[in-house]
Amino acid sequence: MTDLPFSGAFKAGKGGSRPMFKAAAGIFARKGYHEATVDEIAQAVGVAKGTIYYHFKNKEDLYFAVIQEGINIFGKQLRVAAAAADNPLDKIRSLVDSHLDFYEREQDLVFLFLKELSGSELRRRILAGMLSKCLAVVREAIAAGVKNGTFRAVNPELATSSLFGMITIAAFHYLAFARPIDRAKVKSTIEQIFTRGILSGEGEGDCCRVAGHL
Amino acid sequence: MTDLPFSGAFKAGKGGSRPMFKAAAGIFARKGYHEATVDEIAQAVGVAKGTIYYHFKNKEDLYFAVIQEGINIFGKQLRVAAAAADNPLDKIRSLVDSHLDFYEREQDLVFLFLKELSGSELRRRILAGMLSKCLAVVREAIAAGVKNGTFRAVNPELATSSLFGMITIAAFHYLAFARPIDRAKVKSTIEQIFTRGILSGEGEGDCCRVAGHL
DNA sequence: AGTTATAAACTGACTGGTCAGTACAAGCAC
DNA sequence: GTGCTTGTACTGACCAGTCAGTTTATAACT
Numbered sequence: 399m400t401d402l403p404f405s406g407a408f409k410a411g412k413g414g415s416r417p418m419f420k421a422a423a424g425i426f427a428r429k430g431y432h433e434a435t436v437d438e439i440a441q442a443v444g445v446a447k448g449t450i451y452y453h454f455k456n457k458e459d460l461y462f463a464v465i466q467e468g469i470n471i472f473g474k475q476l477r478v479a480a481a482a483a484d485n486p487l488d489k490i491r492s493l494v495d496s497h498l499d500f501y502e503r504e505q506d507l508v509f510l511f512l513k514e515l516s517g518s519e520l521r522r523r524i525l526a527g528m529l530s531k532c533l534a535v536v537r538e539a540i541a542a543g544v545k546n547g548t549f550r551a552v553n554p555e556l557a558t559s560s561l562f563g564m565i566t567i568a569a570f571h572y573l574a575f576a577r578p579i580d581r582a583k584v585k586s587t588i589e590q591i592f593t594r595g596i597l598s599g600e601g602e603g604d605c606c607r608v609a610g611h612l
Numbered sequence: 613m614t615d616l617p618f619s620g621a622f623k624a625g626k627g628g629s630r631p632m633f634k635a636a637a638g639i640f641a642r643k644g645y646h647e648a649t650v651d652e653i654a655q656a657v658g659v660a661k662g663t664i665y666y667h668f669k670n671k672e673d674l675y676f677a678v679i680q681e682g683i684n685i686f687g688k689q690l691r692v693a694a695a696a697a698d699n700p701l702d703k704i705r706s707l708v709d710s711h712l713d714f715y716e717r718e719q720d721l722v723f724l725f726l727k728e729l730s731g732s733e734l735r736r737r738i739l740a741g742m743l744s745k746c747l748a749v750v751r752e753a754i755a756a757g758v759k760n761g762t763f764r765a766v767n768p769e770l771a772t773s774s775l776f777g778m779i780t781i782a783a784f785h786y787l788a789f790a791r792p793i794d795r796a797k798v799k800s801t802i803e804q805i806f807t808r809g810i811l812s813g814e815g816e817g818d819c820c821r822v823a824g825h826l
Numbered sequence: 827a828g829t830t831a832t833a834a835a836c837t838g839a840c841t842g843g844t845c846a847g848t849a850c851a852a853g854c855a856c
Numbered sequence: 857g858t859g860c861t862t863g864t865a866c867t868g869a870c871c872a873g874t875c876a877g878t879t880t881a882t883a884a885c886t
Contacts, residue, residue: 649844649846651845651846662848662850665848670847671846671847
């Protein structure tokens with residue numbers, strides 16, 4: 399909300415910062431960058447077009463501010479979730495919960511992120527970098543778990559991506575068809591598959607021959 | 613390639629069907645629907661703009677034809693992979709392999725799919741439905757495994773989404789930064805986490821308390 | 827309290843460029 | 857001689873971005 403490298407960054411606006419951000423995020427998420435017109439966003443926000451340009455250099459600037467703000471929200475939420483638990487396993491559980499929470503509350507942002515990830519190479523890389531920073535807490539929790547023996551010797555980087563993917567797509571499964579997310583079911587699936595898979599089980603290696611390579 | 617509900621659907625073109633499709637997919641994937649101009653696509657394909665409009669009703673029609681064709685390729689590949697193994701576990705392994713294969717060979721399509729999944733509600737729903745049909749073979753393999761006791765009692769629907777998400781995002785992890793996918797690493801991570809998680813292990817339930825619900 | 831000064835926030839009609847889609851005369855191949 | 861292709865040129869809609877001017881908020885002076 400503060401220290402953003404953008405012209406206006408939601409400080410101003412008749413109705414205050416948050417509604418402006420919400421409205422813009424909603425339009426961008428629903429229609430995409432190019433289909434969303436600045437006129438339309440201005441109307442949704444409840445200001446004149448010129449006002450948008452008073453606060454933001456141009457449409458892209460506004461768009462990035464929305465993304466940046468979204469990343470901030472996501473990152474902060476994950477950090478809080480990680481801090482709320484004190485061992486790797488609970489951290490992961492808390493993070494999964496928090497992620498699902500974000501998914502439910504900020505669907506617009508989720509779609510915005512997905513859009514950005516499928517954008518041009520540059521945009522994709524930028525967002526992937528930002529997300530990667532947000533997910534550092536997950537990576538660290540997994541790495542810690544591997545170190546202290548709670549988890550098996552997975553690659554924390556890839557395990558993080560995997561978990562992120564599982565949550566995102568499993569939850570997406572509901573949103574794609576405009577159904578409410580069944581959090582209990584998703585959580586239980588993740589517990590059953592991810593958590594169980596990553597925990598250093600008793601009967602260790604036998605079921606897991608990886609065809610050929612390590 | 614055949615039975616498509618589209619005007620022209622890549623039957624024609626100087627260089628035959630495939631190059632035309634490839635070029636169009638590439639442009640759409642790199643620039644997105646709105647930034648890609650028909651002139652540009654025509655040039656890339658190597659035909660005159662009028663020719664595009666001779667075969668396709670309009671830009672959207674062309675775009676959908678590309679998507680549809682992509683889905684056909686993906687679906688066929690998965691079906692072949694599933695048929696190549698005769699028990700649930702091997703089917704899953706074969707499907708993972710095949711999926712990664714598709715990911716590597718048809719990056720344009722992957723990005724196109726991602727774009728579409730983050731598009732408007734209608735478009736999202738349409739593509740999600742198509743993908744869901746493609747992934748039926750995965751769902752069935754998982755369901756069969758659950759039935760015959762190879763796998764634990766997961767929800768096949770959600771487990772499929774989870775696996776799809778894992779693969780997609782883990783591989784994306786590389787593509788986002790324009791690095792080649794390290795297939796061995798991705799496969800081993802999936803083996804370690806998904807396969808191991810879903811296999812009905814000896815020490816069954818103890819590690820997997822799901823906070824509260826079933 | 828009333829007047830004046832100044833800046834910040836806001837407005838909306840207008841402009842200029844872009845691009846989907848059309849039109850068409852002419853060429854080629856089977 | 858019909859189906860397919862080309863190239864060029866044109867139109868009309870749409871939209872990002874501009875700008876001259878209005879409103880509101882704040883402070884300062886008498």
